[in-house]
Amino acid sequence: MSTTTVDNSANPGPSGVQAAASPRNRVLSALLHRPLALTGLCGVALLVLIAAVGPLLAPDNPDQTSSHATAPPSLAHWMGTDQLGRDVFSRMIVGTRISLAVGVGSTAIALAIGGLLGMLAGLEAGRAPDTVLMRAMDVIFAFPVLVFVPVLSGLAIGRQIHLGPVPVSQLAVLTGAISVVFVPVFARVARASTLAESKMEYMLAARAFGARRQDLILRNLLPNVAGPLMVQAAFSIPLAVITEAAVSFLGFGVQPPQASWGDILNDGRNQILLGDWWETVFPALAIVVTVLFFNFIGDALRDVLDPRARAREMTAAATGAVVIGDRGD
Amino acid sequence: MTDSDSTAARGPGIRTGEPLAEVTGLSVTFGNPHAPVPALREVSMRIDRGEAIAVVGESGSGKTTLLRSIAALVPRPFIRSGAVRFGNRDLLTLRERELATIRGREIGMVFQDPVNCFNPAFTIGYQLRRVFRLHRPEPAGGTDAEIGRALDRVGVDAAGRLARYPFEFSQGQLQRLMIAAACFAGRPTLLLADEPTTSLDVTTEAQILGMLRELRRDLGMALVLVTHNLALAAQLCDRVLVMYAGRIVEEARVADLFARPAHPYTRQLLRSLPVLPRQPGRLYSMPGDPASAADARRGCPFAPRCEALLGAVCADTEPGLLPTGVNGQLAACHRYDTAQAPTENLAGKAPA
Numbered sequence: 001m002s003t004t005t006v007d008n009s010a011n012p013g014p015s016g017v018q019a020a021a022s023p024r025n026r027v028l029s030a031l032l033h034r035p036l037a038l039t040g041l042c043g044v045a046l047l048v049l050i051a052a053v054g055p056l057l058a059p060d061n062p063d064q065t066s067s068h069a070t071a072p073p074s075l076a077h078w079m080g081t082d083q084l085g086r087d088v089f090s091r092m093i094v095g096t097r098i099s100l101a102v103g104v105g106s107t108a109i110a111l112a113i114g115g116l117l118g119m120l121a122g123l124e125a126g127r128a129p130d131t132v133l134m135r136a137m138d139v140i141f142a143f144p145v146l147v148f149v150p151v152l153s154g155l156a157i158g159r160q161i162h163l164g165p166v167p168v169s170q171l172a173v174l175t176g177a178i179s180v181v182f183v184p185v186f187a188r189v190a191r192a193s194t195l196a197e198s199k200m201e202y203m204l205a206a207r208a209f210g211a212r213r214q215d216l217i218l219r220n221l222l223p224n225v226a227g228p229l230m231v232q233a234a235f236s237i238p239l240a241v242i243t244e245a246a247v248s249f250l251g252f253g254v255q256p257p258q259a260s261w262g263d264i265l266n267d268g269r270n271q272i273l274l275g276d277w278w279e280t281v282f283p284a285l286a287i288v289v290t291v292l293f294f295n296f297i298g299d300a301l302r303d304v305l306d307p308r309a310r311a312r313e314m315t316a317a318a319t320g321a322v323v324i325g326d327r328g329d
Numbered sequence: 330m331t332d333s334d335s336t337a338a339r340g341p342g343i344r345t346g347e348p349l350a351e352v353t354g355l356s357v358t359f360g361n362p363h364a365p366v367p368a369l370r371e372v373s374m375r376i377d378r379g380e381a382i383a384v385v386g387e388s389g390s391g392k393t394t395l396l397r398s399i400a401a402l403v404p405r406p407f408i409r410s411g412a413v414r415f416g417n418r419d420l421l422t423l424r425e426r427e428l429a430t431i432r433g434r435e436i437g438m439v440f441q442d443p444v445n446c447f448n449p450a451f452t453i454g455y456q457l458r459r460v461f462r463l464h465r466p467e468p469a470g471g472t473d474a475e476i477g478r479a480l481d482r483v484g485v486d487a488a489g490r491l492a493r494y495p496f497e498f499s500q501g502q503l504q505r506l507m508i509a510a511a512c513f514a515g516r517p518t519l520l521l522a523d524e525p526t527t528s529l530d531v532t533t534e535a536q537i538l539g540m541l542r543e544l545r546r547d548l549g550m551a552l553v554l555v556t557h558n559l560a561l562a563a564q565l566c567d568r569v570l571v572m573y574a575g576r577i578v579e580e581a582r583v584a585d586l587f588a589r590p591a592h593p594y595t596r597q598l599l600r601s602l603p604v605l606p607r608q609p610g611r612l613y614s615m616p617g618d619p620a621s622a623a624d625a626r627r628g629c630p631f632a633p634r635c636e637a638l639l640g641a642v643c644a645d646t647e648p649g650l651l652p653t654g655v656n657g658q659l660a661a662c663h664r665y666d667t668a669q670a671p672t673e674n675l676a677g678k679a680p681a
Contacts, residue, residue, distance in 0.1 A: 207402060209432065
C-alpha cells in the first residue's frame with residue numbers, strides 16, 4: 001500500500017521484524033501458509049478454471065445422445081454414459097459452470113443485500129427499522145428451503161419471466177430464489193458485527209475526534225464487518241451449490257438438456273437401483289469436494305480474520321517464531 | 330487563582346478568566362422510560378479560558394457522563410435538560426455534522442483506555458492521518474511531517490512507527506499518541522481528559538502528567554480532568570469539583586479543598602487517604618456503599634454515610650450548592666444554609 005511505503009522509506013529498519021503488511025496481503029499470505037487453506041484455494045481455482053473454459057475441455061458434446069447408453073466408465077467415456085448415451089464426464093465439466101455460477105451468484109446477491117440490511121439494522125438497533133427488518137428476516141428464515149426455492153424456480157420453468165422490462169431466465173430465477181434464503185444469514189452476521197463494532201471505544205473516540213457519520217460507517221464499520229461477512233460467504237457458497245443440486249435433483253432447478261451436477265444426479269437416480277453407480281457417484285463426489293474446498297477456505301479465513309488470532313501471530317512473527325506477513329520491500 | 334484580591338472584589342466566584350464553556354442545569358438519565366437510570370442531576374459548571382478543573386468522585390458518580398456531555402457525546406434522548414454553552418453555541422442543540430467541526434478541532438478529548446481507542450485493524454499512521462486531515466488542510470510538508478512534529482512533542486519517535494499497528498505499542502505510548510491527536514490535530518481551546526492515566530503504571534503516569542501540564546501551558550488550553558485520584562487533581566488543576574451521586578457536592582480551589590474541605594463527603598474522602606509518615610491506628614475507611622444518582626431517596630444523598638449529620642433536615646430535604654464563605658468555595662450541605670442556623674461546629678470532625 002502506498003501509505004506504508006512512505007513511512008518505511010524514511011527508516012528502512014530490520015524488515016523482517018518491523019514489517020506490518022497491508023491487511024489484504026497479510027490475509028492472503030496467512031492463507032498460503034496453511035496447507036488446508038492452500039488446498040482449498042487451489043481446488044477452487046481449478047474449479048473456476050474448469051467453469052471458465054469448460055466446453056473446450058469436454059471430450060464429447062455433452063448433449064449428444066448415442067447408442068452407448070448406460071455404459072460403465074471406460075477409456076472412451078471416463079465417467080461412463082447415461083441412459084441417453086451422453087458422456088457423463090463431458091456433462092460434469094459443462095455442469096461445473098452452472099453449479100458454480102448459481103452457488104457464487106446467489107451468495108454474492110445475498111451478501112450484498114443481507115450485508116446492507118444487517119448494517120442498517122445494526123445502526124438503528126432497537127428502533128423501528130431494526131425491528132421491522134429483523135422480523136422480516138425471521139420470516140424468510142422460517143421458509144422451508146426445499147419448498148420455497150423449488151416453487152419459485154418451478155414457476156419459471158417454460159415461462160418467460162420479466163422483472164420490469166428485463167427478461168429473466170429460469171436460471172436467474174433459481175439463483176435469485178436461493179439468494180433470498182441466504183439473505184437472513186448475512187443480515188444477522190452484519191447486524192451482530194455492526195452492533196459489536198458500534199460499542200467499541202474506538203468508535204466513540206473517532207466521534208470525539210470529529211469523525212463524521214459516513215466516515216465512521218465507511219472507514220471503521222465496513223472494514224470490520226466485511227471480515228465476518230467474507231467468512232460467512234465462504235461457508236454459504238457450498239451450501240448454495242448443494243441447494244442448487246438438491247433443487248435440480250427434485251427437477252425444479254436446471255432444466256434439460258442443460259447440465260448441472262444436481263441435474264446429472266437426478267438423471268442417474270433411477271440407474272442406481274440397477275447397480276449403474278457412475279452417473280450418481282461422480283456428481284456427488286464433485287459436490288462433496290467443492291463443499292470441502294470452500295470450507296477449508298472459510299475455516300482459515302475465520303482464523304485469519306479474527307483480530308485476536310492475528311495479534312498472536314504478529315507477536316510470534318516479531319519474536320521470530322513464525323514469520324507471517326513479511327512485506328519484502 | 331494567583332490574584333486573590335481581584336477575585337474577592339468580583340464577589341463570591343473563584344473565577345479569574347473569561348468563560349470558555351458553561352454547563353447549566355444538565356440532567357442526564359439513561360435507560361428507558363420504564364426503567365430510568367439517572368446519571369446526572371442538575372449539574373452546572375463553568376470552565377474559564379486556560380484553567381484546569383478536576384472532576385473527582387467515586388465510580389458511578391457521573392464524572393465520565395459529565396465529561397462526555399461537554400463534548401455532546403451522550404446520546405441526545407438521554408439528556409433530560411440543560412445546556413452546554415461553548416463559545417456562543419449550545420452544543421446540545423447542534424447537529425452531528427456541526428459537532429464534527431468542533432470535536433477534535435476546538436475540543437480535544439483523551440480517553441481512559443488508549444488500547445481500545447485505536448482501531449486494531451488499521452496502522453497508527455493511517456488513523457493519525459485521518460484525524461489530522463479532518464481538521465487542517467494538507468500542509469506544505471505533508472501530513473506526515475505534521476504528525477512527526479506532534480509525536481515529537483509527546484515524546485514518541487515517529488520514524489518507522491507509523492506503519493505499525495496499535496498492538497505493537499505499549500499503553501503509555503498509545504496514550505501519548507492519543508494526546509498528540511487530541512492536542513495537535515486541531516487547535517483545541519479545551520481538553521477533556523477522562524482518567525487519562527488510570528491504565529498506566531506510576532512512572533508512565535508521572536511522565537504523562539508532566540507532559541499534559543506542559544502542553545496545556547504551551548497551547549493555552551483549558552483542561553477538564555476526570556479522575557478518582559485526588560493527588561492527581563492537586564498536581565494538575567486549579568479548581569476541583571467533587572461529585573457524588575450524579576451531583577456536584579463541592580467546588581473549591583485545590584488549596585482550599587485540601588486545607589478546608591467543606592462537604593462532609595470531601596472530609597471523609599480526604600481522611601481515607603494514606604499519608605506519610607504513617608499515622609498510628611487503622612487507616613480510616615468510609616462507611617457504607619457509594620450511592621448512585623439512580624438511588625431514589627429523599628433528603629441528602631450522602632446522609633446514610635455522613636458522619637456529621639445535622640438532624641432531620643438531612644433526611645428530609647436535599648441541600649443545594651451553597652457558598653461556604655471562603656474563596657467562593659461551594660458545598661451542597663445544610664450546614665451552610667444561612668436559613669438553617671448551624672447546630673454543630675464541623676471543626677470538631679476535622680481530619681486528625
